[in-house]
Amino acid sequence: MFSYRHAFHAGNHADVLKHTVLIAVLEHLLHKDTPLTVVDTHAGAGLYRLDGDYAGTSGEAAEGVLRLLAGTPGPTPPPALARYLEVVRGFNPGGGSRVYPGSPFIVQRLLRPQDRLKLCELHPTDARTLAANVAQLEAGRQVAVLREDGFGAATKFLPPPSRRAMVLVDPSYEIKTDYGRTAAFVGEALKRFATGVYVVWHPIIPRPEAHDLPRRLRTLATRAGKPWLHATLTVKSSKVAATPDGQARRPGLPASGMFVLNPPYTLAEQLRPALAWLAPQLAQDRHAGFTLDGASA
Numbered sequence: 001m002f003s004y005r006h007a008f009h010a011g012n013h014a015d016v017l018k019h020t021v022l023i024a025v026l027e028h029l030l031h032k033d034t035p036l037t038v039v040d041t042h043a044g045a046g047l048y049r050l051d052g053d054y055a056g057t058s059g060e061a062a063e064g065v066l067r068l069l070a071g072t073p074g075p076t077p078p079p080a081l082a083r084y085l086e087v088v089r090g091f092n093p094g095g096g097s098r099v100y101p102g103s104p105f106i107v108q109r110l111l112r113p114q115d116r117l118k119l120c121e122l123h124p125t126d127a128r129t130l131a132a133n134v135a136q137l138e139a140g141r142q143v144a145v146l147r148e149d150g151f152g153a154a155t156k157f158l159p160p161p162s163r164r165a166m167v168l169v170d171p172s173y174e175i176k177t178d179y180g181r182t183a184a185f186v187g188e189a190l191k192r193f194a195t196g197v198y199v200v201w202h203p204i205i206p207r208p209e210a211h212d213l214p215r216r217l218r219t220l221a222t223r224a225g226k227p228w229l230h231a232t233l234t235v236k237s238s239k240v241a242a243t244p245d246g247q248a249r250r251p252g253l254p255a256s257g258m259f260v261l262n263p264p265y266t267l268a269e270q271l272r273p274a275l276a277w278l279a280p281q282l283a284q285d286r287h288a289g290f291t292l293d294g295a296s297a
C-alpha cells in the first residue's frame with residue numbers, strides 16, 4: 001500500500017479528463033448563490049511540478065496536458081476544454097507549464113468566500129505537502145485538510161448545512177478493495193444525502209473489479225432514482241505489446257472514466273464536443289476514442 005504517488009501521473013490523460021469534468025460540474029453548481037461544500041476524498045498533494053523528477057521520469061504529462069498546452073495545430077478546443085486549459089494556465093502566470101494544479105487547487109481557485117472545501121489525504125508525505133501548499137493560500141476556514149481515510153471521513157460532511165455538496169471520489173485503486181469501497185461509499189453517501197453530486201474517477205483496465213465499478217455505480221443511481229452521466233476517454237489499446245527484444249511491454253493506463261451521479265443537466269452537451277476534440281488530440285494509437293452515456297431520473 002501507499003506506493004502510489006500522484007506526482008508521477010499529474011497532468012496525464014486521466015487528469016485531463018477528470019479535471020475537465022470537475023471544472024464543468026463545479027462551475028455549473030456555482031451559478032447558485034447558496035454555499036457549496038466540496039469534499040475531495042482522495043486529494044493528493046495539491047500542486048505538482050511538471051518540470052521536476054517525477055513528471056520527467058514518467059513522461060505522462062507530455063502525452064496529456066502538455067500536448068494540449070503546446071497548442072498543436074487543429075480545431076480550437078470546445079468551451080469545456082478551453083476552460084480547463086485556462087485554469088491550468090492560471091497557475092503558470094509567467095507562461096510555460098511548470099506547475100500542474102491537482103483537484104484541491106483547481107476547486108479552491110473557483111470557489112467563492114461562502115463555499116467550503118474538505119480535503120482528505122492519507123499518504124503521510126502527500127498529506128504534509130498538501131497541508132503546506134494549502135497553508136500558502138491563507139484560505140482560513142474555507143479549506144480543511146484531513147489526514148484521514150477519505151472513504152471513512154467524507155460521509156461526516158454529508159449533508160452539509162446548506163444542503164448543497166459535490167463529492168469527488170478519486171482513489172488510486174492501487175489496492176483492489178478500492179473498487180468495492182468506492183461503490184460502498186457512494187451507496188452510503190446517497191443514503192445520507194441523495195441530492196449530492198457525486199463525481200467518481202475510475203481506471204479502465206483489464207481486471208474484473210475495474211470492469212464492474214461503473215456497472216455498480218449505474219445500479220446505485222438507478223435504484224435511488226437518480227440521473228447519471230458516464231464519460232470515458234481511451235488513448236490507446238490495453239493489449240500488452242512486445243518490445244523489439246521480445247519482452248512484454250505493459251501499456252500503462254490506456255483509458256479512464258468519470259461517472260457523475262446527479263449531473264448538471266447541461267453537462268452532457270458540454271462534454272460531447274469536448275471528448276470528441278480530446279480523443280484525437282491525446283491519441284497514442286488507433287484505439288483512441290470516447291463514450292458518453294447517461295440516464296435521466
Ligand SMILES: C[S@@+](CC[C@H](N)C(=O)[O-])C[C@H]1O[C@@H](n2cnc3c(N)ncnc32)[C@H](O)[C@@H]1O
Pocket residue numbers: 004005006018040041042043044045046101102103104120121122123126148149150151170171172
Ligand atoms: C489519484 S490521487 C488523487 C489526485 C487528486 N484527486 C487530483 O485530482 O489532483 C489518489 C490519492 O489518494 C491517496 N489515498 C490513498 N488511499 C487513501 C484513502 N483511503 N484516503 C485518502 N487518501 C488516500 C493517495 O495517497 C493519493 O494521493
